[in-house]
Amino acid sequence: MxxxxxxxxxxxxxxxxxxxxxxxxxxxxxxxxxxxxxxxxxxxxxxxxxxxTADAITPQHYAFLVSEDDFDTIFARVREAGLTYWADPFHRRSGEINRNDGGRGAYFDDPNGHNLEILTRPYGSGG
The missing domain is CATH 3.30.720.120 (Signal recognition particle alu RNA binding heterodimer, srp9/1)
Incomplete structure (x- = not known):
């Protein structure tokens, strides 16, 4: 299938x-x-x-798997836009990225509160 x-x-x-x-x-x-x-x-x-929608929005999570080079480019745009970013989905580690599974990842919010993530290695892929 x-x-x-x-x-x-x-x-x-x-x-x-x-x-x-x-x-x-x-x-x-x-x-x-x-x-x-x-x-x-x-x-x-x-x-x-x-x-x-005019209703209240329940924030969702959207994760984007990107290459190392694309991470650098996208992350630069996040910083240039003055967005707060975090190393974790719970927004506890502000101003940091993570190095999970030997890659890099960062979280940031969109204007509606959706939790966006860029990562270079799928979780659980080792590294």
Whole structure:
């Protein structure tokens, strides 16, 4: 059996601003709106489809596996944007990155409170 994640819907108070925020940080493009969605296509074919909501947003976690070089580029954008970042998902180790499994990782929040992560090695991969 082959199963691939195709897309997920991401709640936002301003779908266009939120999609632009993530696209700018990751160095991607916001695709043309499709119905009520502002999609960002990730290079592996998964799309994050931002949708507007006036309701309270329950923060979700989105992790992006990146190369070492891409980590440097993305992490530089995080710092240049003046974003607070953490080494852990619980936001206890501010201003640090982690070195889990021999790689590097960092967490930061988007404008809606979603917990975003960049990492260079999948968890449990050793190292």
């Amino acid at each position: 082959t199963v691939h994640l195709n897309h997920t819907i991401v709640a936002a108070h301003d779908k266009n601003a939120s999609a632009r925020f993530l696209a700018d940080i990751l160095g991607l493009k916001v695709s043309p709106e499709w119905g009520p969605f502002a999609p960002i296509e990730i290079p592996n074919g998964v799309t994050l489809d931002y949708i507007d």
